Amino acid sequence: MTATPPPTDAPTDAENLLRLEHQVCFALQNASRAFGAIYRDALKDLGLTYPQYLAMLALWEHGELSVKRLGELLRLDSGTLSPLLKRLESAGLVKRERSPQDERSVLVSVTATGAALREQATQVPLEVARRTGFDIAEMRELRGLLGRLTDRLDAAGTAQEC
Amino acid sequence: MTATPPPTDAPTDAENLLRLEHQVCFALQNASRAFGAIYRDALKDLGLTYPQYLAMLALWEHGELSVKRLGELLRLDSGTLSPLLKRLESAGLVKRERSPQDERSVLVSVTATGAALREQATQVPLEVARRTGFDIAEMRELRGLLGRLTDRLDAAGTAQEC
DNA sequence: CACAACTCAGTTGCGCGCAACTTAATAGTA
């Protein structure tokens, strides 16, 4: 019934750490991908990908944003954002224009079409909540945990080799 | 001190659900990406990406695996796995051969070079643990939570429109 | 046996995510 064991004698500590189901990052990625599948389904009526949806959320919430600021909010750099915004622009949802104050900066804002999409978008979190059965408290708790985890990982990543 | 509010009058419930920092999936993805950055750093000596590392973990642990079985373990389909395995093969770490029993199936196994890499790989989880400061109990708890979450999301995704 | 249904791996196409680089504009400084 058990599969052929790896060609070693006994499971040492080091080997236990290499077991696939022991990888926290793997579990995190799996949860993220499973969530992504739910959103992909809920978003297909809007014609948005999940990253595009996040960008629209940021713009709906904050109004006009520079690419840099948007990147800070979404944790993305221009290498990802530039083509993403180009696609949103060609879909008619956002407008891009260089800042008069600082010609290096590009200001992104929603068009009338993009603003109109917001109403439809309010259905998305409701649909996701309905399908997953999460309640508000549960989601907030999970968000808090993940936020603290991310902060810790960011600190570990930023830190020099120590 | 507060940022300019969005061009609406009051924050309704629906609008609160659209706030960027209220998106659980976003928090999950951020944590996953932050973790990925740590691994990317820890893995660069091995010359492996994180998905490639996961594939090697599965092969080290289980020995020879079909592409299908490997995909089940890693939650990936052949569209992702085929090119990934091709890269691992051209790096000399794995070998691919069609199964004699079932010519549709391709069996993947580690080469001597791939097996030798395992020793070096034992350093990776230790390095990650060192940098993040996680202890075993903490990681196990988090893994359990994420596993239950993934199961729930998978069920929500598999379910018909209900 | 014949033939349809299914399974498995692979390919193509597209959108991220990220590193490395380029170009243009601004800020800082001698």
Place this chain on the structure above:
DNA sequence: TACTATTAAGTTGCGCGCAACTGAGTTGTG
């Protein structure tokens, strides 16, 4: 004022992750 350093956005290249499809091999049913 020149001149360097810095900053912002964009581009290129590559590796996933996933949907859609192809083609070869296998299974099941008449």
